[in-house]
Amino acid sequence: MVTIAEVARQAGVSSSTVSYVLSRKRSISEDTRRKVEAAIQDLGYHPHAGARALASNRSDIIALMVPLRSDMFVPVIMEIAMAVTTQAREFGKDVLLLTKDEGTGGVRRVSGSGLADAVILMDVELDDDRVPVLQGTGSPAVLIGLPADTAGLTCVDLDFDATGGACVDHLADLGHRDVALIGESEAVYRRHTGFAARTLAGFQRRAAERGLRAVHRPCEGTYESTAGVLARILEERPTTTGFVVQNEAAIAPLLSLLRLSGRVVPEDTSIVAICPDQVALQSSPRLTSVSIPAEEMGRNAVRQAMAQLQGDRRSSVMLLPPRLTVRESSGAAPTA
């Protein structure tokens, strides 16, 4: 292994000078800098990460705790993870992947051992036991998702309440009077995850404000369950013409079922999905949707973490505003 001492010898300087060339913490003459950089190239030098962490008390690693299985849509999780990793690299940091099932022990371990300089938590529950532990460690922390009590925390999430409202607004603007929310599975509402409940609250509040009749049905997302949910909704309220779909898995079955029943989208029935743009674009017809800004959430989480690492201790809750894109699945309500 090539050490800083060898680079120093090759460049004819002391090892501290090499260190300063690398860290830019002291001024270095142009001449010396060139010699050192040449030596680094020549020898293929890479500073030893452990030695650096020991001496500087920074590992340049951000821990990311990802759900193994969760209510979140897997591609969204993946996109967030990739965005975090990419953004972290732009700050010269690496990402350590932890699974949520490591729980509080995992949090203690990585911050206690100095393995990570900061921790980003995904799939945060309303009353998440990792949060107090994380605050106890005093290390920079960012949550993707909202717990019940956000006091003193830094969080990033889509504003799901506003999202529910935006979907209703869009359908109301198009003249729909009866709308339905095809939600996540019952288990998601029972479990202590906030996003489904927040979407529902926004959906219902806005529907009331706009004077629409609103129905909400949880849905597992399988073909059969979607068929059941759709049948129930149309039976109870046959005049329903606008659907908001939160469960990504229910989208394909829903489209298929509507086609089979002879309903044409968007002429007879309008659909607004809450899903990644990619999903909306590969459906047929392409879906009007509020996108899940996975990349933005991941990148912002890292930025917040970096701000904390640089001494910014303000907590903040960053709710990204919903962005609704009109595509081919929504249109004016049919005139009765």
Add this chain to the structure above:
Amino acid sequence: MVTIAEVARQAGVSSSTVSYVLSRKRSISEDTRRKVEAAIQDLGYHPHAGARALASNRSDIIALMVPLRSDMFVPVIMEIAMAVTTQAREFGKDVLLLTKDEGTGGVRRVSGSGLADAVILMDVELDDDRVPVLQGTGSPAVLIGLPADTAGLTCVDLDFDATGGACVDHLADLGHRDVALIGESEAVYRRHTGFAARTLAGFQRRAAERGLRAVHRPCEGTYESTAGVLARILEERPTTTGFVVQNEAAIAPLLSLLRLSGRVVPEDTSIVAICPDQVALQSSPRLTSVSIPAEEMGRNAVRQAMAQLQGDRRSSVMLLPPRLTVRESSGAAPTA
């Protein structure tokens, strides 16, 4: 931060003794062990990862290089990544997440800096420039996927050639005489990824051996492209009754299209998918499928990496045998 010295003082022993308690590399009396463990508990001691890496020359970190965007199905990538992480933790290792777009530089960086003890590469291309670099570093390496030349490498993958064959066998056994492979998008075949080509080769060879007529069509996986592909196949060879689907995204559109066209699965048409079990199970009807053993691949990759870390320098190519599960999407060919 709590150091080993503080633990030692609290336990009334030397710090080397604490170290040996932790590493079990020398025998320690029961009495001393208890005192040390109590002190560790009391103080909430976590060894400093950097210091440990520096002194022992092992970081206890495995780097995992994941594709940002690729031909692979995202949930499969995710499942592999999670399996790698879980299995790594069972060996006391952590996982560092790298993106494929860091390329050879990323490989050099993590192994050159001693950040990772081993590297696992996903989404390996036939002629992958990361591979020679990785071999050059001399650090333990495992590939998930097969490059063209596997000499001296350790690889783990599903045996896609046998998979193509197994799908044909299943359909042939059921009496189908005309089969079609709905493959990945053209781009996948053009790009230098092996799994699609290997599946196709196995499919065609076995079809020839069994005397079936076989058609292969690439497919983008969108509703429109699937519709086009299906129409083309049925036009060219209307007697086609067996479909093998490799592109996960094409599954839902295909089922929907067949339903619309009045064909009943499996009475009129049989489908065998190559996809994760989860996808096969949530379709309607549930699909006969060869599963993508994502978890097994991830776990085995880690095991191979650990074997190499423990000095096993044999290279090996581990091709997991396809496992075909019969469900409701395949049945006897209709009698003409």
Add this chain to the structure above:
DNA sequence: GGATGATATCGAAGCGCTTCGACTGAAGCT
């Protein structure tokens, strides 16, 4: 009963880096 071999523990060196204080020489003042 002294040599032998385990077993249990300690002290110290050293891993490769960062960082602090000190030093040097040149430039900028008065």
Add this chain to the structure above:
DNA sequence: AGCTTCAGTCGAAGCGCTTCGATATCATCC
């Protein structure tokens, strides 16, 4: 000319751990 100032560099300490002898104790065996 003598002073300060500052850019540029060096040497050494020290980060917290592992690991290699060395040592001490004790049971075992002729």
